[in-house]
Amino acid sequence: MRVSTLLVVALLLLAGCTAAPPPAESSADTTTPDSSLGPSPTPHPATSPQVTAEVVEVVDGDTIKIRYENGSRDTVRLLGVDTPEVHTEVSPDEFGVPDTDAGRDCLRTWGERASQHAKDTLAGETVQLGFDPNEGKRGYYGRLLAYVYVDGESFNYGLIRQGYARMYDSDFVDRPRFSAAETEAQSDGRGVWGECATADPTASTGATDDTDDTDGTSGSDATASTTTDRLAVSVVADAEGNDNENLNGEYVTLRNRGDDSLDLSGWQITDEAGKTYTFPDGTTLAGGATLRVHSGSGADDGTDYYWNRSGAVWNNGGDTVRLSDADGELVVSLTY
Known part of the structure; x- marks a missing residue:
């Protein structure tokens, strides 16, 4: 009986070994985000988590509503990232996608996917918020600007890395890491950089010079103007x-x-990404x-004022100039 039992066990073990299938060949689809890219690099220490909150609503891929531990609520705009719009018109030029029906439809689809990804990852979860010493605590619409951490991982960075979002151009301290992740996602054709890049035969696999703040040699007509009863506003975006x-x-x-002087003290100029210039008192x-x-x-000097940015502000391929008074009321908006 003992010999028979050992023989049966041996046969079962042998069968288990021989029945195991060979490793499957990789069939990764670079048009969809890859959630197995390995651990994220360590974020900049200045952006480390400081506040704990519960996510009570996901507005879209880069905006959430939270409840603090004391019960108060806030709206958070994720720092450094911009997912395709789902509630307003998409902007193909911002993603280097041709402004065609196919390009817009593709971006809309990826905006919805980014929103669903945020819901799947964040809704109902307890997260940590980190802030950036180079950015204000609040953006143009009064939303809190923050990095959102889930189990120690930056959700903002993950959006860029997996191709759900582009990096918006500002001076946030983690910009080099985000920029490298975006370049890698574009090169690999992940997410929006894959599918939308082939939505039109004339599309390219990433942002073109026309939409890139870093290159003013594109030849785009990035000059525009508008007027109100009191003010004429213009922008030269392509230096x-x-x-x-x-x-x-x-x-x-x-x-x-x-004919009368206009007091601009505390007035603000803001771009689409929330970068803000405030006129000094006495202007x-x-x-x-x-x-x-x-x-x-x-x-x-009273004629020329300086923002003191370390990088370009106005997107050559299109942006919005918003001028608000000291009470935060919009005076004029110029989209080009």
Whole structure:
């Protein structure tokens, strides 16, 4: 009996070994996000988690609503990332996708996928929030600007890495890591960079010079203007040469069309990504006078003002200039 039992066990073990299938060949589809890219690199220490909250609603791929431990609520705009729109018109130029029906449809699809990914990952979860010393705590719409961490991993970074989002251009401290992840996602054709890049035969696999702040040699017509009863507003987005090497070559111009001086103290200029310039106290614009706000550095002199950014602000391929008064009321909006 004992010998028979041992023989049966041996046969079963042998059968188990020989029945195991060979490893399957890789069939990775680079048009869909890869959730098995391995652990994320360590984020910049300045952005480490500081606040714990529960996600009570996912608005879209890059915006969530949270409840703090004390019961109060807030809306969070994820720092450094921009997923395709689902509630408003998509912007193909921002993703280097042709402005065609196919391109727009593809971006809309990926906006919905990014939203679903956020719901699957964040909805009902307890997360940690980190902030950025180079960015304000709140953006243009009063939303909290933050990195969202799930089990120690940056959800923001994951959106870029898996191809759900593009990196928006600002001076956040984790930008080098995000930029490298975006370049890798574009090169591998992950997510939006794969499927949408082939949605039109003329599409390319990433952002083109026309939509890239870093290159002002694209020849795009990135100059626009608008007027109100009191103000004429214009923007020169495409500086001569490389925008990042000629920051003062891109600027917003304001002209007072009235006869009386206009007090601009505390007024703000904001772009689509939430980068904000605030006029210093005592800034006035005399009747008929003009001033410029340059993206680079310099000494304010009453005619020329300087944002002191380390990188370009205005997207050559299209952006929105918003001017708000000291109470936060929108005065004029210029989209080009």
